Amino acid sequence: MFDTLSDRLSGIFTKLRGKGRLTDADIDATAREIRMALLEADVALPVVKSFVAALKERARGAEVSQALNPAQQIIKIVHEELIGILGGESRRLQFAKQPPTVIMLAGLQGSGKTTLAGKLARWLKAQGHQPLLVACDLQRPNAVNQLQVLGKRVDVEVFAPQPGNGVGDPVSVARESIEHAKRTMRDIVIVDTAGRLGIDTEMMAQAAAIRDAVNPDEVIFVIDAMVGQDAVATAEAFRDGVGISGVVLSKLDGDARGGAALSVRHVTGQPILFASTGEKMEDFDVFHPDRMASRILGMGDVLTLIEQAEAAFDDQQKEKMTSKLLGGEQFTLEDFLEQLTAIRRMGPIANMLSMMPGMGQMKDQLAELDDKHFDRVAAIIRSMTPAERANSKLINGSRRLRIANGAGVTVMDVNQLLNRFVDAQKMMKQMGGAMGLPGGRRKATKSPKNKRKGTKGGNYSGGGRGGLPGMPAGMPQLPPGLDPAALQQLEGGFKPPKLDFSKIMKRDK
Template sequence: LSDRLTTVFSSLRSKGRLSEADINATAREIRVALLEADVALPVVKDFIAQIKERAAGAEVSQALNPAQQVVKIVNEELINILGGETRRIRFAKTPPTVLMLAGLQGAGKTTLAGKLARWLKSEGHAPLLVAADLQRPNAVQQLQVVGERAGVPVFAPEPGSGVGDPVNVARRSIEQAKHAQHDIVIIDTAGRLGVDAEMMQQAIDIRDAVTPDDILFVVDAMVGQDAVNTAQAFMEGVGFDGVVLTKLDGDARGGAALSVRHVTGRPIMFASMGEKLEDFSVFHPDRMAGRILDMGDILTLIEQAEQAFDAQQAEEMTQKVLKGENFTLEDFLEQMMMIRKLGPIGNLLGMMPGMGQVRDQVSQIDDKDLDRVAAIIRSMTPGERANPKIINGSRRARIAKGSGVTVGEVNSLVTRFFDAQKMMRQMTAGMPGMPGMPGRR
C-alpha cells in the first residue's frame, strides 16, 4: 500500500499541476459553502467555473495538499472579486459632493446616513443630511434624531409646509449646502418593502435633480438570495456606483456581498454592523471572503503552514513514514521542533503526514518541557538516537546526568517515543488512503 501511495504522490508531482479530480472534489465543497452562505446560484456557478479554470493552471504546491491549495485559490479569488476596484467616495471637484442613498425600506439607509455623516465629520468634512424620504410618517424625524447623534445638521421640509416634494427638498438642499458651506450632502431617500416602479421613479427624479457624485446602494446582508434581484432592479432603475452592506452584525454569512458584486460589477464600499453610529467601517474584502467561506480557521492554518513548513524537510519525513522504517529519536525531535515552529495549533498537525501521532505526544508537553526533551535527546549518542532500543539503565542514567534531568524524565521520553513509533507503524500499515493522509503528494 505504501508503495502505491508513493506512486500516487510522485505521479502527482511529476504532473506539476493540480489534477481535475482534486479540483472537482474541492469545488464541490466550495459550492456547498457558497450556497450555505446564501450566494445566489447563478453567481455560484460562474464563480466555480472561474475557480476551476484558475486551479487547473496552478502549479502543485510543495507545502499544501490539493484541497488546501484549491481553497487557497478560492479565497484569493473571492478577495479579488470582492475587493477589486475598492474605492473611497468620489469627491466633487467643486463642493458640495452629493451622495445619494438608495435601497429598499428597512435596508438601513437612514441609519447609514447618520454613520456616514459622523464618519465624514470625523474626517474633517462638514456634511449636511437631507431628509428626502417623505414617504414614511416618521422618516424625517428619524433622520433628525440620527443627525443629532452624529452632530450633523439635517435639511428637511419646514414643518407645516404640508407634505414636501422629495425632489424639491433634494434640490433645495444643494443650495442650502452651498450657502452654509457644507462640502458634502448626504441624501436619504424613501424605499419600499419591495421594488416598486413609483419608488424607483422618485429615486430617478431625485438623481436627475441633484446629479449625485456617488449613488450608494444600501442592502441588508440578511436578505441573502434576494439581494441579486434587488440589486439588479436598482442597477437598471436608478443605477448606482457603490454598495453598502448593512446588518453584518447579524448571522448572515455574507453571500449577498458576492452576489451583488458579481451581478452589478459595483464595488462594495462600506460595511454597517450595528445600530450605533460607530458600527461602521470601510469594507474589508478579506474579512468578507473568510466569512463567506466560513473557513477562516482553515485559511489561517494554511497561511501558517506555508510560512513555517519546510517542504523539503517534510518530504523526507514523509518518505520515512511511508516506508514505515527507522523512525528515530532524531526524527521525533525534528518533528517536535517543527510542531513548535507552527505554534500552538493542534489542528494544523492534521495537515502533515505522521504528525498526528507525534502531536498526541507533544500535546502533553508544553514549551518549557520541549526544551528539556530536546536536551535529553541531544545528550544521547547518535547510535542511541538511531536505535533507542539500546538505551538501557546505565545509558539512561548517563543521559539524565548529561541533560540535567531525572532518570524518570528520560524514561518518560523514551516511553513516549516508543508509543509514537508504534502508532506510526500502525498508521503506515493500515493507511486507508488519501482522506486520512492529507499532507503530501
C-alpha cells in the same frame, strides 16, 4: 454572518490536507463541495458558476500541479477568487472638484438607509469633512424625525424643511439642500431617500427625479445583507432604474447566510464601499474585499484590529505605553484600567478576538464571552486607592476585603484579578524582549510542573492562571494595551507558540 460558510469551507480544506498530489477526481470533488457550500449560503447561481469554473481551471494548472503543497495552493486559489468576487480592491468615495459633494442613498424600506446616513455622516466628519444630512424620505412615518435624532447624536446638521409623514415634495427638498449647503459651507450632502417594501414604479420614478435634481457624485445602493436571493433582483432593478455607483452592506452582524454580500458585487458590477456591522453609530467601516475573504476562510483580520486600536487609543496613551515598554517600567493596575477602557471602546470583546487568526476554531468559547465580566474587573480596580493601583504588592488581606466590598464582588474575584495581573506584568516584560526592547528575553527555564515556562521569548498565552486579568481561563490572551505599533511589530516578528487550547481549557476546569 459567514459562520456557516466558513465551517463548510474549513471542513472541505481539512480533507485536502496531507495529500501530496491532487488528482482530477480530488479537484472535481472539492469543486462540487464548494459549489454546494456557496449555494447553501444563498449565493446567486451565476456567481457560483463563475467561481467554480475559475477554481477548476486554476486547480488543474501548473500553480497546483507543481506546488510542494497542493492543498495549500487550493486554499490560496479560493482566497484569491473570493477577493475577486467581492471586488478585488476597496474603492474610496469620489469627491466633487467643486464642493459640495452630493451622495444619494437608495434602497428598499427596511434596508437601513436612514441609520446608514447617520453612520456615514459620523464617519465623514471624523475624516475632517462638514456633512449635511437631507431628509427626503417624506413617505415613511417619522422618517424625518428619526434622521433628526441621528443627526443630533452624531452632531451633524439635518436639512428638513418638510414634516414628512406623507406631506411635502422630496424633489424640491433635495434641490434646496444644495443651495443651503453652499450657504452654510457644507462640503458633503447626504440625501436620504424613501423606499418601499418592494420594487415599484413610483419609488423608482421618485428616486430618478431626485437624482436628476441634485446630480449626485455617488449614488449608493444600501442593501440588507440578511436578504437572500431577492438581493439579486433588487440590485438589478436599482442598477437599471436609478443607476448606482457603489453599494453599502447593512446588518452584517446578523445571523443569516450572507449570500447577498457575495452576490451583489458580481451582479451590479459596482464596488462595495462600506459595511455596517451593528446598531451603534460607530459600527461602520470601509469595506475591504481581501479582509472579508480572510474572515470567511478563518484567517482573521489583523489589519482591521489595528485600525480599531488606532481609533480607540489616543496618541498620549500610545506614547505612554511605548515609553513604559522602552524604559522597562513596571506595568501597573492604573495602566491596565486605561487599556481596558480603551479596549471596551473598540466594541464587544468577542468581535475583537474573532479578528485574530485561528480563532474560527473557538467560536463556542467566543460566544460565551460576557463583556460585563470586563466591567466587573474595571469596578474592582476603581475600588482601589491610587497607591494600590501603582503598587499591587500593597494589597493585603484587609485591603482585599475592602476592595471586594466596594466593587460588589467576592474576595476570590479580587484574588483572581491580582493573580492574573502578575502574569500580565510578566508578559509585558516578555513582549518588550520579543520586540528587542530593554530587559531582553528571559532565559528559558525548565520546570517539570509547567513546561510552558521554558518557552523562549515568553508565554503569549498568559500563563496557567488564564493570562490577562479579565480574560476567562483558557482563552488566548490579548496583550495589555493594543498599541497599533506594537501589534504591527508582533505580527511581523513575534510568533506565538502553538498551543492546544482544548488541553488548556480542560486543565483550567
